[in-house]
Amino acid sequence: MATSEAILQVLSGSLLPGLHHSDKSTNNFNSVHAIKANVNNTREKFPVSMRVLKSCRRVYALQCRGGVFRGKTDVSRVESIGCKCQQAESVSGVTAEDHNETWVMGREESIPSVPVNGTSSELSTEEFGIGEQLKHEKGGLTTNGKSAAAGTIKDTMLAGRVNLIEDEAWNLLRDSIVYYCNNPIGTIAANDPSSSSILNYDQVFIRDFIPSGIAFLLKGEYDIVRNFILYTLQLQSWEKTMDCHSPGQGLMPASFKVRTVPLDGDDSATEDVLDPDFGEAAIGRVAPVDSGLWWIILLRAYGKCSGDLSVQERVDVQTGIKMILKLCLADGFDMFPTLLVTDGSCMIDRRMGIHGHPLEIQALFYSALLCAREMLAPEDASADLIRALNNRLVALSFHIREYYWIDMRKLNEIYRYQTEEYSFDAVNKFNIYPDQIPSWLVEFMPSKGGYLIGNLQPAHMDFRMFSLGNLWSIVSSLATPDQSHAILDLIETKWAQLVADMPLKICYPALEGQEWRLITGSDPKNTPWSYHNGGSWPTLLWQLTVACIKMDRPEIALKAVEIAERHISGDKWPEYYDTKRGRFIGKQARLYQTWSIAGYLVAKLLLANPSAANILINEEDSELANAFSSMISGNPRRKRGQKRRSFII
Numbered sequence: 001m002a003t004s005e006a007i008l009q010v011l012s013g014s015l016l017p018g019l020h021h022s023d024k025s026t027n028n029f030n031s032v033h034a035i036k037a038n039v040n041n042t043r044e045k046f047p048v049s050m051r052v053l054k055s056c057r058r059v060y061a062l063q064c065r066g067g068v069f070r071g072k073t074d075v076s077r078v079e080s081i082g083c084k085c086q087q088a089e090s091v092s093g094v095t096a097e098d099h100n101e102t103w104v105m106g107r108e109e110s111i112p113s114v115p116v117n118g119t120s121s122e123l124s125t126e127e128f129g130i131g132e133q134l135k136h137e138k139g140g141l142t143t144n145g146k147s148a149a150a151g152t153i154k155d156t157m158l159a160g161r162v163n164l165i166e167d168e169a170w171n172l173l174r175d176s177i178v179y180y181c182n183n184p185i186g187t188i189a190a191n192d193p194s195s196s197s198i199l200n201y202d203q204v205f206i207r208d209f210i211p212s213g214i215a216f217l218l219k220g221e222y223d224i225v226r227n228f229i230l231y232t233l234q235l236q237s238w239e240k241t242m243d244c245h246s247p248g249q250g251l252m253p254a255s256f257k258v259r260t261v262p263l264d265g266d267d268s269a270t271e272d273v274l275d276p277d278f279g280e281a282a283i284g285r286v287a288p289v290d291s292g293l294w295w296i297i298l299l300r301a302y303g304k305c306s307g308d309l310s311v312q313e314r315v316d317v318q319t320g321i322k323m324i325l326k327l328c329l330a331d332g333f334d335m336f337p338t339l340l341v342t343d344g345s346c347m348i349d350r351r352m353g354i355h356g357h358p359l360e361i362q363a364l365f366y367s368a369l370l371c372a373r374e375m376l377a378p379e380d381a382s383a384d385l386i387r388a389l390n391n392r393l394v395a396l397s398f399h400i401r402e403y404y405w406i407d408m409r410k411l412n413e414i415y416r417y418q419t420e421e422y423s424f425d426a427v428n429k430f431n432i433y434p435d436q437i438p439s440w441l442v443e444f445m446p447s448k449g450g451y452l453i454g455n456l457q458p459a460h461m462d463f464r465m466f467s468l469g470n471l472w473s474i475v476s477s478l479a480t481p482d483q484s485h486a487i488l489d490l491i492e493t494k495w496a497q498l499v500a501d502m503p504l505k506i507c508y509p510a511l512e513g514q515e516w517r518l519i520t521g522s523d524p525k526n527t528p529w530s531y532h533n534g535g536s537w538p539t540l541l542w543q544l545t546v547a548c549i550k551m552d553r554p555e556i557a558l559k560a561v562e563i564a565e566r567h568i569s570g571d572k573w574p575e576y577y578d579t580k581r582g583r584f585i586g587k588q589a590r591l592y593q594t595w596s597i598a599g600y601l602v603a604k605l606l607l608a609n610p611s612a613a614n615i616l617i618n619e620e621d622s623e624l625a626n627a628f629s630s631m632i633s634g635n636p637r638r639k640r641g642q643k644r645r646s647f648i649i
């Protein structure tokens with residue numbers, strides 16, 4: 001591992017010839033030389049399109065002093081991360097191929113069999129006229145009005161239609177790419193020309209970029225993902241404040257925007273500026289807890305897919321991982337190993353009653369811990385961190401598997417719970433009153449199948465079924481293999497409720513009436529069966545596909561993809577669908593929502609090449625499994641009266 005002196009491995013002058021510091025800098029800002037003095041120059045740093053950057057002058061907005069993770073890190077925002085570029089003409093001629101030649105590594109060797117389904121056709125959507133064509137085909141007619149009676153003709157037509165949808169999706173995904181200093185660094189959240197209120201949908205959201213990034217990785221286009229990882233890493237250390245309060249240092253932004261502004265005093269030049277949002281501007285001022293977790297998951301996927309491990313080995317990247325872990329593993333008042341967060345800290349980013357210990361965050365947390373453990377360089381300085389990480393993994397998996405799991409058997413057990421038990425051996429540890437069991441659940445729970453509940457607090461179980469948390473618990477092996485199969489069984493059995501006309505319900509069921517008023521604060525965007533409140537989100541197709549592939553049940557995902565294909569292109573790739581069966585395009589849904597497009601593409605690519613899903617999957621760790629079973633056998637719920645065991649790794 002490289003020197004522990006560097007807390008940020010910033011772009012060095014040797015790689016960025018035009019490097020200089022900003023005139024706008026505050027007195028906190030160190031010179032380039034000072035930065036270089038603290039970094040390790042032996043490692044490959046950002047060889048990203050250096051040919052492009054020759055015409056760019058980078059503005060440093062980051063100052064770094066001090067040591068690594070355990071030392072004091074002092075990184076301050078000055079004005080912005082900016083890149084002063086010459087006008088577009090001066091960098092023209094730099095093509096995508098140029099980028100690839102420069103720094104795509106080991107592509108052939110690493111993913112030889114990744115399909116190239118979407119091999120780019122340069123035709124636009126209008127030229128294809130897909131929407132119209134599909135409308136005709138949906139009615140069982142071909143575009144020229146004749147009935148496609150023969151199976152083979154029908155099959156050929158279907159295959160052709162699917163190819164058209166994929167081509168359209170690839171074109172739209174490429175259209176959504178955002179450039180920073182002429183380098184692709186992300187994808188815009190939505191590219192809806194019909195929408196009058198853009199809000200922040202013109203930004204690159206960290207969580208929204210994950211399926212885009214995976215799609216590019218599976219296609220062998222690594223540069224955009226690498227850039228995304230490295231630039232967002234720089235944003236991590238931004239000084240972030242809201243009303244004089246600063247959150248922990250490892251926080252990753254929810255989103256960022258690239259602004260191209262005229263360069264002061266120079267009419268012929270522009271400057272690209274990266275503006276992150278850590279929740280200070282977000283609706284409801286929500287902290288994006290999931291961003292850093294997704295960042296770690298994507299980083300591992302990048303390394304596994306491209307074979308380029310140099311990114312995860314960089315000092316600044318290692319430091320970034322540790323900063324995220326440090327923030328998540330920090331001691332607090334909690335008695336539970338689950339992460340305690342406020343409402344709206346993940347995909348559901350507004351008030352939906354998920355504050356506390358929501359499953360989605362726990363599943364991402366568990367996955368990120370496992371991914372980080374794989375990537376962290378073994379060094380003395382990290383020993384404590386790795387120990388804390390291992391302890392947390394065991395405690396977290398035990399807690400979720402034991403207390404979040406619900407099926408017919410467990411439901412019956414809760415139904416007969418004793419309450420007010422004061423003892424170490426209490427069966428009803430969280431003092432759940434059986435009357436809490438909602439009537440819908442009695443109908444909903446199949447005899448075969450089960451799921452992880454949405455949240456657990458003292459005297460409160462949130463029985464709603466949240467799809468992303470359940471799917472990612474399968475992907476990350478947070479759920480046991482039996483539980484994972486049972487979750488998929490439930491999705492199959494409850495297809496009409498969870499998939500219906502558009503996969504997949506974000507949660508089931510919706511909050512209605514007084515519950516909706518109290519829990520959402522009468523949120524008009526989250527009315528029953530809309531948006532986060534029981535709406536159907538096509539982007540979830542990709543997580544469903546990874547989970548199904550992991551459990552060797554890809555046919556479930558295939559069926560869901562086929563359902564999506566019936567409408568999604570004709571409906572212009574909406575962000576979400578409304579109503580119990582997901583029949584209507586969401587009332588306030590953006591069209592051409594990038595993660596709907598990318599989610600579909602990832603599902604298609606993975607179904608065509610299931611082994612590629614390994615870049616996202618965490619297989620059950622045998623040590624963890626052993627630790628889990630020894631905790632299970634010591635669990636008083638199973639063996640009442642047995643002595644409590646402590647577990648130390």
Ligand code: GLC
Nearest residue numbers: 189205207208346347348349
């Ligand atoms: C909405 C979603 C959020 C997503 C953002 C951008 O706010 O709730 O999950 O990241 O839109 O698409």
